Amino acid sequence: MQIVIPKEIQPGETRVAASPDTVKKLCQQGHQVLVEHNAGLAATWSDALYIEAGAQIAADTTQLYSHEALILKINQPNTQEIDLYKPKSALVAQMNIHRFESLPALAAKAIDTYALELIPRITRGQSMDILSSQANIAGYRAVLLATQYFPRFMPMFMTAAGSVKPARVLILGAGVAGLQAIATAKRLGAIVEVFDVRPATREQVESLGAKFIEVELNDEERAAFEHTGGYAKEMSDDYKARQSALIAQQAASADIIITTALIPGKPAPVLITPETVAAMKAGSVIIDLAVAAGGNCPLSRSDEVVKSANSVTIVGHANVPVLVATDASSMFARNVLTFLGLLLNKEGQYAPQLEDEIIKATLVTHAGSIYFGSAAAPKAAPASPVAQPVAEPVPAPAAAITETV
Template structure:
């Protein structure tokens, strides 16, 4: 196949869908690879590095897509990009499928499209799990971002001038991002407390040195708390009231809150109310990783830093993985390479295994039809878990 790797056009997206490492493997498998000039510049990959790996550098998107059979992207294309994609080609990307507005445009060009966020949570798909690899980076970066705005030390320090108390970090959600945030905050010497609706996450939290806090659950609520795929599930109104009271009390004690809760296909749950923010300590920091889905705090604003009247800083950054573009791209590209094995035959020709459950879950456009309606319940997004 002739595989095209475009430069990402979305503002603030610094990742790239292939690296010299993965391109060498694609070429070894018999593929031709074109990379748009400067596609990797923000991920510390030069055009020369791609050329050395065996790729052809295309000066612009017109040259890039000429003859392309497969397009690998990080973020799904907008209308302008779709207009340049070859008819009857195939496309793999992160779509944010529940909010993506251009499926009809892709279908009209008979572009077979695969949404990587819909990769099911099964053992053999772990090496294709882009959301986990990117959430891991986001959890790490969230803690470092918090240290930029928090006006004190994270660890306890004993000095001749006196003792500095360690920061108290509250993490809402013990999914992939939350677990990495626990590990990173502990490395920096913070006291870490973690809330998750799923009692089963307690062991993971405590193994990383976090203190697990929870709402008391009845047996029925425990059974309902987690889906078969390991995701947290939206809980009853009565539970939400108890959850809100617990989070409010813990937030008032916290110096830093890292909030990761999202509901696939829906607005993110509000966990940190405006009233809770008003009661928090001056100098406290909230990192809201769910801001692109509406935010876990109603005061969050996408890609903005908000300062409350009482001195709380609320950081809304929905694409933290892009801030570590070099490593994020390396992991994403490896996930993509593994996924590609399901789309080709022994000779390397485009031949999707349509009966494979991973292909079934991720295929959102095929033969001129959008398949979104079949995906909404089958494979929820794992950008983070619901708590």
């Protein structure tokens, strides 16, 4: 089966699903790789680099999708792209599966669709984990975005003109993005405080030199966390009230707030209320990394910079990894290359290991049937060799912190 790398068409997208390095490895394994013209240009990779790696360049989508193929993408396809796909092709991408509405169109063409965001958080899945690789980039770049809008220095300075106090950074959510944001802010000399609903994250936060802030849990809440492995979950109204009061108190003294909290398949929880923003200092900055899922602050707007009445800047960049396109693409491409080891055999043929737990978790359409969400095929009578339809992402082990960006 031919491997196809299209140019991403989502507005503002600068990444590409395969790098010259991963294309070279695929070609060395005997696969034929077809790259759309200028697919990697925004990530600084010219067509010449892909040709040097062994790929062929398709002048347009007609040539790109002329045969049944294994299609590697960053983002989920739109209906126009799906119309171009040949029946019985295969698609590997971050599908934004909880909000993707075109699974029936893919199933109608008997396309095998793999949603990379559903890779289970098990040890052998770490090298394929696109959410973690891209969240690392988002956490790093969020701090640099904050320095762009913050009107003061980040570290402490002692100069002949006087001393400058270090900035106080509050990070909400100690998942992959949050931990990277902590490390980056500390390198820049900030005082960092971190809030997370999961007590299990304290050790990691403190190991990076930040102060951990937590809502005191009652016995029932503590027991609930013990049964969920320490993962973020929907909390009680009483807990939310205590959480809101604590965050509002910390926000009032913060110079920069970076929010990363997400709950898979649900709107992002509101952590920074308009009242909390109104009590913040003029010149403060909020970077809302959850804005694509509704935002952790109701005042944030997707891909906009908003200034509140009291001069707080709220940045809602919906796709932060595109700001670091080369490394983001390289990391995504390596994740995909590892994943393809479960789809391609040594003879260069498409031969998915359907009984593998990672394939079971990520395969959302197969042989004309849907295996995710309300449109999923009945569990009692799956229409494919896959053991069971996947209705929800497989939960992660307690060692991985993944319920935030």
